[in-house]
Amino acid sequence: MIRWILTLFSALLIFCVAEPVMAQAQTPDLTKAQIQQVNDLRQKAFTATDLGNFIAAEDYWTQLIELLPESPVGWSNRGNTRVSQYKLAEAIADYNKSIELAPEATDPYLNRGAAYEGQQRWEDAIADYKRVLEIDPKDAMAYNNLGNAQAGQGKWEEALANYQKAAELVPSFAFARANYALTLYQTGQREDAIRQMRNIIRKYPQFPDVRAAITAALWTEGKKGEAESNWVAAIGLDKRYQDLDWVKNIRRWPPAMVESLEKFLTLN
Template identity: 45%
Template sequence: MRSRSAAVLGLLSLLLAGLLAWPAAVRADPGTAAGSLPDLFERALTASREGRFGDALPLWDQVVERSPQDASAWSNRGNVRLAMGDPQGAIADQDRAIALEPTSGDPHLNRGTAEEALGLWSEAAADYRWILERDPLDASALYNLGNVEGSQGDWGEARRCFEAAVAARPGFAMARSSAALAAFQLGETAAAEKQLRDLIRRYPLFADARAGLTALLWRRGARGEAESHWAAASGLDPRYRQQEWLLQIRRWPPVPVQALAQFLALTP
């Protein structure tokens, strides 16, 4: 089972993307001697987006104390609690946000990431499917559901989810790379190679696609070209050297991870 801290670190980009801006109630707050609620909300939001979670958490505590009916504040605080290694607390905050705004998809998406951090795959999938029942083209929910399916070993369904995320948001590069890696896992290497090459042409500095193509080229015996792509990938992001990071945080399928590990074992 992957470590809780590793899982949390792997979700930071999703958490930052899931931060919610001021609700109307905060904008209308007249303020107190301690400062206006909009100012406090903005300071908490800025600290969260900058990754200063230790500063952000007490600010969100103050926001929810002053505005306990503010679902966005509860959801944002939940994201910060998850980033600080408290997925149970994060789920509790997202539960509160959902109770306050039952029709909002954001707390469901954020709760799903916290459930993933605990390996609660069925619960996370249920949250993502709740969103997709209401908005079948929600790219974030589709992508997250793909990660859940892959984590349970169903790479065919994971690929379908990743490809649906790409169709919903064509510029979603990580979803494109994940779909290609799922195809690699399923033995469809020609399709995977084409997708990865297309990605690299469009995003030359995209380390994930470079590393994935390295693994695929090594597996089919093109060592020279594999080394060329690896030089670029490893310079862009050295984490691709770490099998545990690939499997547990980035969540590559096992076949590409094994191929890259074999390449690295024979590469200085």
């Protein structure tokens, strides 16, 4: 299960929203030829997704749905490809069908919640993440995504608690730790935020989100040399952090963090 690579909006569900989780499939009683056809289509769908060809992946999942209309997997995975094309309403319809077929599976709720976030339907997203936690109280991704939706509402303290819970459940969940650090910064705990960022970079030196964030934080603190060094690393890994609109509206950094980055970019 691909749980820790976030792909929402062709990019992320990086760090903020949850990745659409790519489900695996079970095949019912089929002929050998039909099983081969299903396996071939599924492999093509995953390969197209890995290559970022979401239009082709959507077509492959549509063909699989035609072959296996009662399988929740095809519906959920087609929803993922539609989210990656920002076809949110269509994706939500697919997740609805997947949930109808498998109401106790957690992945479609996580993915639908991420799509709701894309529509800024925060309460709907929160309801889905809480449903996941009813099914699996130790689902770290649900806690992280719950924090994202609460951050969308400006409920920073609640978001902070859920990011912390996600990181406690899975200490290697770097995205949750990053969200926690950025939210500390938003709530005025800037020294602690920078300390958390340094710890993350020490363990994950190729993490562009935190490299960019600590750039902004250090620049605001007057530590210009260290800030610029981290910036070189950040944009070497991911140039999107030069785009404030992307940082604000897709990555969805907290406002205080965006403001600090804007100061750095303006003066540079």
